Amino acid sequence: MKNVWYIILVGLSLFQSCTKKEINWKFDSEIKLDNIKPIGIAIVNDTLWVSDGEGNRIVQLNKEGKILKEEKGFDRPMHIANFKKGLAIPEYGKDVITILEHGISKALPSPKLDAPAGIDFNNGSYAIADFYHHKIHFYNGKEWRSFGEKGKGNSQFLYPTDLHIADEFLYVADAYNHRIQVFDKEGAFIKIMAEDLGINAATGVFYQEQQVFITDFENHRVLVLENSGELKQILTQSLANPTDMIVLKEKLYVLNFKSGTISIFRK
C-alpha cells in the first residue's frame, strides 16, 4: 500500500513539473540598424516601428532591420506605443504626445507635460510617463487621473521613463529609483518590483503572459521576472544600454541605444 502511495506522489510531481512550463529565453540574433539611435519600439499590423532619438524620427523596419518607411520632424521621440491603427509618439522636447494615423499627425489632449518619456494604450485607456514632473497621467476613457511626485517612497518617482498597461494593472519603469512600480487603474499603489536586483536605470518595461521584462540601461541587461516578483532570467548577450523591448510572434526584440542594434531572443 505504501508503495502505491509513493508511486502516486512521484507521478503527481512529474505531472506538475511537466505542466509548469519554464520559459527560457535564448539569444537568437542581432540586427544592425542603419544610423538609428533606438529608444522606443511598437508593433503596428505585425510590423516593428522604432523611435530614433538622435534622428528625430520614427521608422518602420522589416525583419532584417531595413527601413521601410520613415516619419520625420519629431522632437526627441521616446517610448512609442501602438494607438488604434497608428502610433502614439511622446515628444520629449515639445512636451506633447503626437498621434500619427494614416499619415496625419495630431496632438493628444493631455494634462500639462514636462518631457513625456513613455505612453501606452489598452482598451480605450492610456497612460503617460511624465519625466520631469515625476508623475503618471492615466486616462480611463472618461477622465484623467494624475498621480505621483518626486521621491523614493511608494507612489513617488524619480524620473519615470516608460509604462505598460496590462489587464487591471499599470507597470511603471521608475528609472532612477531603479525599480518597477505597479498600480491599479485608479492609481492606487500595488507593489514594487525588482528594487533589490541591482538595476542601474530601469528605462523600459514590458509585460506579457505573467512575465515582466525590464531593461537595465547602465548594466546592459534585461531582467525577466514572474509577475510574483521572482527573478527568472537575466539576459545579457549582445546588449548595450538597452532602452525598450517587445514580444512579437514568440520573439523578444530588445533595443540597444549605444550600439544602434536590436537583439533578438526566442523562447
Place this chain on the structure above:
Amino acid sequence: MKKIISIIIVGLIGISTLLGQKKVDQYQIQVDGLGCPFCAYGLEKKFKEFKGIKNVVIEIETGDFSFQYPSENPLSIAQVVEQVKKAGYTPKKATIIRVDGEKEVFPNETFMSKEIAIHQAEMSVSGNCDMCKARIEAAALSNKAVQSAQWDKVSKKLLLNVDKSMDIKVIGKLIADEGHDNEYVTSKTATYDQLPPCCLYRK
C-alpha cells in the same frame, strides 16, 4: 531711367534684407559623459528655455553641443560654463565665436612653471555613470596640484597623480561640492539633489 529705378529698387531690397538678418554669436561646447539620452536631451531642453536661442544641436556620441544666440544680448563664457554646470553636466571645452569674429575659449591654459613632486593617491568616490566620471575627474583636476585623475565607475575608486604636499581632503571637498560623496567629505543634500537623474547614486 528705367534702369536706374531698377538698380535703386534692387539696392533697397538688398539693404532691407541685410538689416532684417539678426546677428548671432556661435556657441560650441563639449560636454563629457552624455551617455544617457534622457539626460542629454534634458540638457538640450533646458537650454531651449533661453528665449532667442536657435539651432540647438546635441550629439550624444561626441558630447558636442552647439547653439546660436543673439549678439545684442551676449552670453559670456563664464555664464555658459556656469549654465552647463547648473544643468548638472561638465563642460570640457567651450568656444564662443562672436559676430565680429572675436573668439573666446574655455578653459584658458595657464603654464605651470613650478616643479612639483608628484605621487599617486587613491580615494573612494560615489557615483553611477559616465557623466559622474566626467564630473568627478573635472572637479579633481580643477585643483592645479592634481596632474591626472581617473575614476572607475565599477570600483568607485579615484586614482590621482597629485602634488605630494597636497592634502587629499581638499580634493575631497571639491568633489563633494559637485555632488559626489567620498571617503573624506559628504556632499550637501541640496547639491546632491541637483545632479541629473542618472547620477543619483544614493539609495
